[in-house]
Amino acid sequence: MPRFDRILIVDWSAAGVPCRGANSIWIGSDGAEAVNPETRKRAWKLLVCQLSKSRKAGHRVLIGVDFAFGHPSGVAAMVTGQPAAMALWDHLAALHQDDDRNASNYRDLAAQMNRQIGRPVFWGNGRKQQIADLPRLKPPAHPKLPEHRATETAITGARPKSPFQLAGAGSVGAQSLTGIPWLARLRDRQDARVWPFQDWQDAPVVLAEVYPSIIGDQLGAETGFGCLDEAQVTVLARALRVLDEKDALLPLFKPDPRIADLMAEGQILGTGHEASLREAAAQVLT
Secondary structure: OOOOOEEEEEEOOOOOOOOOOOOOOEEEEOOOOOEOOOOHHHHHHHHHHHHHHHHHOOOOEEEEEOOOOOOOOOHHHHHHOOOOHHHHHHHHHHHOOEOOOOOEOHHHHHHHHHHHHOOOOOEOOOOOOOOOOOOOOOOOOOOOOOOOOHHHHHOOOOOOOOOOEOOOOOOOHHHHHHHHHHHHHHHHHHOEEEOOOOOOOOOOEEEEEOOHHHHHHHOOOOOOOOOHHHHHHHHHHHHHHHHHHOOOOHHHHOOOOOOOOHHHHOOOOOOOOHHHHHHHHHHHHO
16 A cells, blocks of 8 residues: 655755856656746745645655755754754754855855854855955865765765755755755655654655756656656655555665664665666666
């Protein structure tokens, strides 16, 4: 019996202005066409609306989001005094600012966290003006903090960038710093639970980190979609639906034994099950 009535996949964006198309926010669905909101605030409102309707219908919803939910072990403790990722979520939610035009202070937050940590680990200032304590280029490795989370190094195929990297091709750090605060508000408003950090099994809404590039190499140039982002969120949502209909989705939620500090670092949904995801995606594409 399927565990979820609806599955949504969100490809996030840290863009500083409203935008659509490639490299913007896409929300894919297992049962509808993808939508492309132009701002983060608009994306949040769309998710709230869809979740409200689903909850009134008594439906359970899985929302997979394409950015890092956690950071390398030790970061949360150095910034908040508490080792769990949820403490860093609350910290970012309290300090992050994001307006109707996508103007965000995430770079200032990254610089502040670098100061709390005692040396730069977040890097990639893409602005023309200098930002104190936020270097443009990758700094020397921190002696106590790994560059990557265990779930990133465990993924087979193309691996995610470090959440410390805020700019450059394939970077995910800025998406995390802008996205976590919005998900924290969604968590509080919609009674959502964040996997694997919270008790999620009976929650009406489950938030999970995903990495659509796991299936990216299966999407050729002719996908029938407007851009790769749209294709990835749609195909991944429908691939997860295929697994759920076969009672084969639950294994993807099991903690990966290679992750020593799960509550700080989190886990990408599908780590260790890449072959199953790719097989399901192939079924969607046939």
